[in-house]
Amino acid sequence: HQGFIPWDDDLDLNMLRCDYEQLPKLLKQEYGDKYQCVGANISYNSKFPFMKVERVDTQIRNIYHTSNDVHHVGVDIFPIDNIPNNLLKRIWHGLCLNAIQYLALCVTFYNEKDCYSTQLLRSSKEGRKKINFRLFVGNIIAKIFNDHTLNKYFDLLAAKYKHSATQCVSIPTGREH
Numbered sequence: 001h002q003g004f005i006p007w008d009d010d011l012d013l014n015m016l017r018c019d020y021e022q023l024p025k026l027l028k029q030e031y032g033d034k035y036q037c038v039g040a041n042i043s044y045n046s047k048f049p050f051m052k053v054e055r056v057d058t059q060i061r062n063i064y065h066t067s068n069d070v071h072h073v074g075v076d077i078f079p080i081d082n083i084p085n086n087l088l089k090r091i092w093h094g095l096c097l098n099a100i101q102y103l104a105l106c107v108t109f110y111n112e113k114d115c116y117s118t119q120l121l122r123s124s125k126e127g128r129k130k131i132n133f134r135l136f137v138g139n140i141i142a143k144i145f146n147d148h149t150l151n152k153y154f155d156l157l158a159a160k161y162k163h164s165a166t167q168c169v170s171i172p173t174g175r176e177h
Contacts, residue, residue, distance in 0.1 A: 020079040040151035049154040082161040104150035110138025
């Protein structure tokens with residue numbers, strides 16, 4: 001886009017898993033209640049498989065949530081995780097993460113089916129096909145898992161190799177891993 005990404009309203013940062021896991025405690029010690037960390041294995045109110053650091057005295061509305069949700073201005077923090085050196089294990093690990101992330105996203109879309117982004121997608125034929133399929137999948141999966149549980153499992157699987165000495169690393173939420 002040669003500049004700001006039109007649909008992205010925040011800053012994204014990456015950090016090693018060991019630092020990523022320490023950040024909530026350090027922010028609390030340094031800044032008290034000025035910031036909050038939300039994420040799959042940090043808080044229950046996260047709808048994402050990564051951490052968001054939010055300034056609690058701000059509010060923001062975005063196209064991915066319904067109007068009654070309160071969100072804060074924040075920064076997305078993505079962990080950099082060790083992944084297997086073996087190519088086949090690495091591919092399998094990435095495919096499993098992609099599948100879990102997709103299912104969680106479908107459940108989130110299903111739960112937020114009246115949000116502005118869903119309405120935008122429905123405005124085109126191609127968008128309607130994509131969102132209708134995601135809503136269909138989300139409806140089925142939501143009967144078994146909620147999006148938070150899927151995101152929590154995603155994060156646990158992404159961190160599976162954190163104590164392994166590997167030569168390869170990945171940002172697990174990225175499409176290419």
